Amino acid sequence: MALGLTSGGPHLRPEVNSSIIHLAKMKAELTYFDMSGLGEPVRVMLSYGNIPFDDIRLSKEKWADIKKETKFGQLPRLRIDGLELYQSRAICRYIATKIGLRSADAKEAALTDMWVDTFDDVRFMVVRWYYQEDSQERTENLENLKTKALTDVLSVFEKTLETENAEYFVNNKLSWADVMLFGYLFYIADLLHTSGEEILAKHSRLSKLYGEIKNSPGVQNWLKIRPQSPPDMRVLFS
Numbered sequence: 001m002a003l004g005l006t007s008g009g010p011h012l013r014p015e016v017n018s019s020i021i022h023l024a025k026m027k028a029e030l031t032y033f034d035m036s037g038l039g040e041p042v043r044v045m046l047s048y049g050n051i052p053f054d055d056i057r058l059s060k061e062k063w064a065d066i067k068k069e070t071k072f073g074q075l076p077r078l079r080i081d082g083l084e085l086y087q088s089r090a091i092c093r094y095i096a097t098k099i100g101l102r103s104a105d106a107k108e109a110a111l112t113d114m115w116v117d118t119f120d121d122v123r124f125m126v127v128r129w130y131y132q133e134d135s136q137e138r139t140e141n142l143e144n145l146k147t148k149a150l151t152d153v154l155s156v157f158e159k160t161l162e163t164e165n166a167e168y169f170v171n172n173k174l175s176w177a178d179v180m181l182f183g184y185l186f187y188i189a190d191l192l193h194t195s196g197e198e199i200l201a202k203h204s205r206l207s208k209l210y211g212e213i214k215n216s217p218g219v220q221n222w223l224k225i226r227p228q229s230p231p232d233m234r235v236l237f238s
């Protein structure tokens with residue numbers, strides 16, 4: 001409704017009007033690869049918000065066919081409310097706005113974005129390691145990642161919650177940043193062949209927040225049907 005697209009209007013030809021309404025009423029459609037990846041935070045946000053969606057997972061061959069049709073040559077893509085959206089964080093931000101998890105207050109929204117970008121940096125740190133070619137160095141780097149780099153950054157997050165005596169990252173109110181932390185950790189856990197619980201074992205406030213998002217009805221429903229990622233996701237892009 002907010003875009004003025006879903007309601008159509010008297011200035012539109014009737015056939016255009018009705019096709020736009022049809023698009024707007026369609027179930028959301030997420031297109032990504034057959035793995036968690038950057039599709040996972042989107043799936044988590046949609047599930048948390050109880051927004052039904054078709055989870056379309058492309059094979060490498062199918063992707064080669066449709067890459068050229070996509071706006072920036074990359075996925076995920078979300079079709080929703082008559083929109084075709086790319087860029088995972090922009091997509092999640094839109095869903096968050098729809099489900100009331102993005103503050104209308106500019107300062108609060110900026111702080112939320114800051115946390116989401118920081119969580120994404122952590123995701124990227126793990127992805128950078130993941131896509132290295134197999135080698136002794138990769139094995140050693142994994143050890144460092146698990147015992148030092150990841151622990152250090154999670155300690156900073158935990159400390160923030162502790163210092164503010166908070167359960168949530170921004171003004172102690174649930175926001176999309178909290179849901180995104182869960183979505184990214186889910187992806188990271190897949191990459192490291194472990195679980196979010198294991199990653200957060202030494203961080204009690206983060207663990208509690210993780211558990212709260214995980215136990216929400218929408219995410220629980222998603223977990224029941226969530227397909228496993230392949231053990232080595234690198235094969236999808238090699």
Ligand SMILES: N[C@@H](CCC(=O)N[C@@H](CS)C(=O)NCC(=O)O)C(=O)O
Pocket residue numbers: 037038067073074075076086087088089
């Ligand atoms: N900034 C983009 C990055 C998207 C991206 O890197 N997508 C990768 C998969 S995670 C992709 O489509 N790779 C296939 C290709 O580039 O052909 C986002 O957040 O959506």
